[in-house]
Every structure is written in C-alpha cells, then in structure tokens.
Amino acid sequence: MAIRVSADGVWENSTGYTLTNDAPLGIGAWSSVHLAIPSEDRRSISTRAAAADTPPATPVGRSAQGFSKLTVSPPSRQSAGAAGGPPPQPHQQQPGFASLNSVKTGKVWAIKAPTNKTAQTVIRAEAHILSRIFSWRPQPKKPDYFVPFHGLDPQTGSLIMDALPLTLDDFINEDLATLQEPSRSTLVAQVLPSLVTHLLQGLDWLHHEAGVVHADIKPSNILLRPSRPAVTAAMLQRRLQSAASFAVGASLAAPSLLRSTADALNGDVSSPEKALRHVSFTPLYTDFSAALSLRPDAPVSAPSSGDTDTTPPLSPTQAAGPVDSTPSTSTTSSPPALPTPSPIAAGTWDFLAPELCRTATPPPVPTPCSDVYALGITFLILLTGHSPFDAVAQGNAIRRREMIRAGDAVAFAGMEQRGARALREYVDVE
Known part of the structure; x- marks a missing residue:
C-alpha cells in the first residue's frame, strides 16, 4: 500500500480502487459514502471493470471541480476523465465498478467523498485528525476503538476506511425496533455491558492519549463490526443488492443484523428472534469531521516501509509518542492556544x-x-x-x-x- 505523509501531516494513500456500485451507503452534509475494492484485492472483479478507461456514467454527471454531488459516486481510482453518456441501466455490471462477488472474497473499503469544494476542507481536516490518532503511541494493545483508517485519496480528496455494514442507529431502528418485549429487553441487556465498556474505554483513550475531542458522538457515528466475519460480508453484499437502480437518490437498505446472524448459523435457527443470543459485535467510533485537538499536534509518521498488508499498522514503528501536556516553565514560551471548533462542521x-x-x-x-x-x-x-x-x-x-x-x-x-x-x-x- 502506497502511503506517504503530506506536508500538513495527512496520510495520503495512492492505492487504486474500484467502486462497487453507484448508490451511496449514506449521504451527509459534507460527504457521500461508497463501497470500493482496493486494487490488491480485486480477485473477483471482471476484466471489463478492471480495464475500464473511463469512469462510469452517472445520472447527473460530475461538477467542474471533479467533486461528486450528493447522489453521485466519487471518481474511480481505476480511471481518470470526465463522466458522460447515458445513465447506466439497473442490474448491469458497469465499467469501472467491481462485481458483487468481489465483496465476498476481497477486502472492502468505504470511500467518504466530499460533496463540494468546501467539504474537501472538512474532510482533509478529518484526515489530519485520523492520521494523528493512528500514528499515536502508546496505542492500546488491541486498538479496536475506531474504524480503521487507510489515508486520504489525494486524487479525489476522499477518506479511505474499512467498510462496516451498519451503525448503532441502524441496530436501534432496524433490529431492536422490530422486536417485541421482552425480546428487545433481552437483546439490549445482552449487548449493553460490553458496548458501554468498550465505548467508554475508547473515549478515555481518545481524550487522554490522543488528546482529541470527537465533538459529534451519536448512534449514527458509531459503526458496528459483527464478531462473525461471514455476517459482515453477507450484510455488505445485501446492501449492494438492495439497490434496485442507479436513479438519482437511490439508496442502499440497511440489512438486519439479527437475520444475517441467523443466516450465518446455517439454518440452526428458524427465525431472527431465535438468533438473539448469538448477536455479537464491536462498536467503533467514526466521523471525526467536527473533532478538535486538545493540545499541540505531534508529528505524524507513515506506516513502516516493511508493511505489505493493505491495512496501515496502527502503531507505526517510528510513530511519535504522546505530547507532554505539562505547562512549560520557560518565561519566553507562550501558552498554547485554546482549541477552536470547526467553523463549518458542528455537533448534533x-x-x-x-x-x-x-x-x-x-x-x-x-x-x-x-x-x-x-x-x-x-x-x-x-x-x-x-x-x-x-x-x-x-x-x-x-x-x-x-x-x-x-x-x-x-x-x-x-x-x-x-x-x-x-x-x-x-x-x-x-
């Protein structure tokens, strides 16, 4: 994976990727999120998709600056050029898109693309915070508090992260909301202790080790990684299959964690409710677009050159240590400036x-x-x-x-x- 540290302390990742679909996973104030397969993991991508010379056509085209609009996917890293031509037809493999089968066999990325030029500033600031977090030492023994970050795509200005199938908000509104009492209470009581403990530990590490305030914590900014890898893959697959067309405004339905867990048990249960005791996941913080630093920046280091995995190591060999927050006794040094929130990204x-x-x-x-x-x-x-x-x-x-x-x-x-x-x-x- 080709990752370098930019002059302003941002991990930049030049690895190619192919988008899996033109329908976004989600649309926010500053970005749209899409699934993609990195070029190292394109084992199931069709030859036509891998060899595409132009990005897929979209219903509304691209803006002049090359930033994607709210309902448009970001430009594919497998190609460079302006979009054009008629809109793609539903259910057809499009040039520049990875096939659905690649979700089963390869690593899947989430591409968070800016929606306009102002959004590019917000996303680059988020990439700076994430680069700092993932370069920090000492890291937890198993740093499972944040969605893995793979750098900023310098070509499109997009964040590159691991793709996860659902948020805590999805779990509350798609799974818990469908259950009758006492089934709902049973499932909440089952997941609550570990979820609370893990999120509190992660927040403590973020504040005291990394020196970062998230500033926009809410259920939709907490992603869930199912403990069973097969469940994660199945849910990502279903999110793609749920897009019936590439029409403007098309969205991907959030699949049920309960039903996906039941399916992963190979028919051992006859209904989602019977899979209650098997539901297990790790909650991870995401969306640092409103985050701010509590103390001066430490140097950001790139992953070690010997690392050949597609995931940057979370504790780089040459990573900087924690900043000493003890006030200086020097009479010539001025106190550090108080952190200021982003003027355009805010909480909820x-x-x-x-x-x-x-x-x-x-x-x-x-x-x-x-x-x-x-x-x-x-x-x-x-x-x-x-x-x-x-x-x-x-x-x-x-x-x-x-x-x-x-x-x-x-x-x-x-x-x-x-x-x-x-x-x-x-x-x-x-």
Whole structure:
C-alpha cells in the first residue's frame, strides 16, 4: 500500500480502487459514502471493470471541480476523465465498478467523498485528525476503538476506511425496533455491558492519549463490526443488492443484523428472534469531521516501509509518542492556544451538552465532558429506542431546544411510558 505523509501531516494513500456500485451507503452534509475494492484485492472483479478507461456514467454527471454531488459516486481510482453518456441501466455490471462477488472474497473499503469544494476542507481536516490518532503511541494493545483508517485519496480528496455494514442507529431502528418485549429487553441487556465498556474505554483513550475531542458522538457515528466475519460480508453484499437502480437518490437498505446472524448459523435457527443470543459485535467510533485537538499536534509518521498488508499498522514503528501536556516553565514560551471548533462542521442538537447551547462570543468549545454527555444520550437512545426529548417536544423545535438546554435528559426520557419502563429496568433512577 502506497502511503506517504503530506506536508500538513495527512496520510495520503495512492492505492487504486474500484467502486462497487453507484448508490451511496449514506449521504451527509459534507460527504457521500461508497463501497470500493482496493486494487490488491480485486480477485473477483471482471476484466471489463478492471480495464475500464473511463469512469462510469452517472445520472447527473460530475461538477467542474471533479467533486461528486450528493447522489453521485466519487471518481474511480481505476480511471481518470470526465463522466458522460447515458445513465447506466439497473442490474448491469458497469465499467469501472467491481462485481458483487468481489465483496465476498476481497477486502472492502468505504470511500467518504466530499460533496463540494468546501467539504474537501472538512474532510482533509478529518484526515489530519485520523492520521494523528493512528500514528499515536502508546496505542492500546488491541486498538479496536475506531474504524480503521487507510489515508486520504489525494486524487479525489476522499477518506479511505474499512467498510462496516451498519451503525448503532441502524441496530436501534432496524433490529431492536422490530422486536417485541421482552425480546428487545433481552437483546439490549445482552449487548449493553460490553458496548458501554468498550465505548467508554475508547473515549478515555481518545481524550487522554490522543488528546482529541470527537465533538459529534451519536448512534449514527458509531459503526458496528459483527464478531462473525461471514455476517459482515453477507450484510455488505445485501446492501449492494438492495439497490434496485442507479436513479438519482437511490439508496442502499440497511440489512438486519439479527437475520444475517441467523443466516450465518446455517439454518440452526428458524427465525431472527431465535438468533438473539448469538448477536455479537464491536462498536467503533467514526466521523471525526467536527473533532478538535486538545493540545499541540505531534508529528505524524507513515506506516513502516516493511508493511505489505493493505491495512496501515496502527502503531507505526517510528510513530511519535504522546505530547507532554505539562505547562512549560520557560518565561519566553507562550501558552498554547485554546482549541477552536470547526467553523463549518458542528455537533448534533439532541446530543449537545447544555453548556454548548449558550449564545456567547466566542462560542463555547466542545470538551471531553461534552463528549461524555453525548455518549450518555446515545446510551439512553439505545435503552428507550428514541431521543429522550421526543415525547415532550412533540415536534416543536423551539421546545426541543429549550429541553436540550435544560440538560435533564433522563427525566425527559422518563416522561414517556416506554422510556420510563426502560429506565426502571436498566437504570437506578430512585
């Protein structure tokens, strides 16, 4: 894998890849996310796809700057040139796209592509934070707190990461929401202890070792990696197969972790609910587009030259050690500047700590404490199935924001019947 460190401390990865589909996994304010197969792992890609000279046509074309629009895939690294021609037909293998079979046999990447020129700035800043995190020493013995990062594509300005099949938000709304009580309670009680422990440990490492505040923790920014590799592969496969067409706005359905787990057991269970006790996954933080550093940057080092794996080592041989945060005794050195949040990337209202909702100049800055608060709201949503502010707000945005500013999320969650029952079951609210 060809990775170099840029002058501004970003891992840049020039490895080629082929997109698997024109339908995005997801669309955000600054990016769209697509699946791809790195060139080293294109064992099942058709000859036509591998030898493509031009990127696949898209319904709306490319912008003049080469950045993808919200519903358009990023340019394929297997080719360079402007898109054109008629839109591709559904269910047909397109030039420049990897075949679905490659998902089963090769490593799958998620390509987070900027949607415009402003978004490119946001994504490069995110790549800088991730390069710092993945270069840091000492790393945990098994650094499983963050979605593996493979660098920034210098050609398209896209982030390259491991592809994972679902978010915690998908699990809450696609799996837990379909279960009847007490099955839902059984599954929540099963996954909650390890999920809470792992996410808290990861957040502690992020704050105290890497010196980074995430600033946008929520269920959709926590990806789940199923413990069974076959489940991961099957779910990625189904996400691709769910795209019925390449029409503008096409999306990929989130498959059920329960059903995929049941299928992986080779018919040992007859329904998804019977697979409850077999559901297991590792939660990983993702989306550092709003993140900020708590202390001056340390040098970022590239993976060691002897590493031939497609995944950069998380503890590079020449990685920099932690920055000493002890104040300097020198009378000539000035104190480090306070971190400032991104002027264009920000957090999400329901997860904002009350102190971040103040109107002030300069605006309040996210802190490790506000990250912990956001994670607490995330746990509440897992327990109750919805935001703690839903029941009382009743769709009134002004009321909702005043509730968020009040900071009493547990009390608000308990005002709704299901929330009150969940709190009595899992939390000591006496």
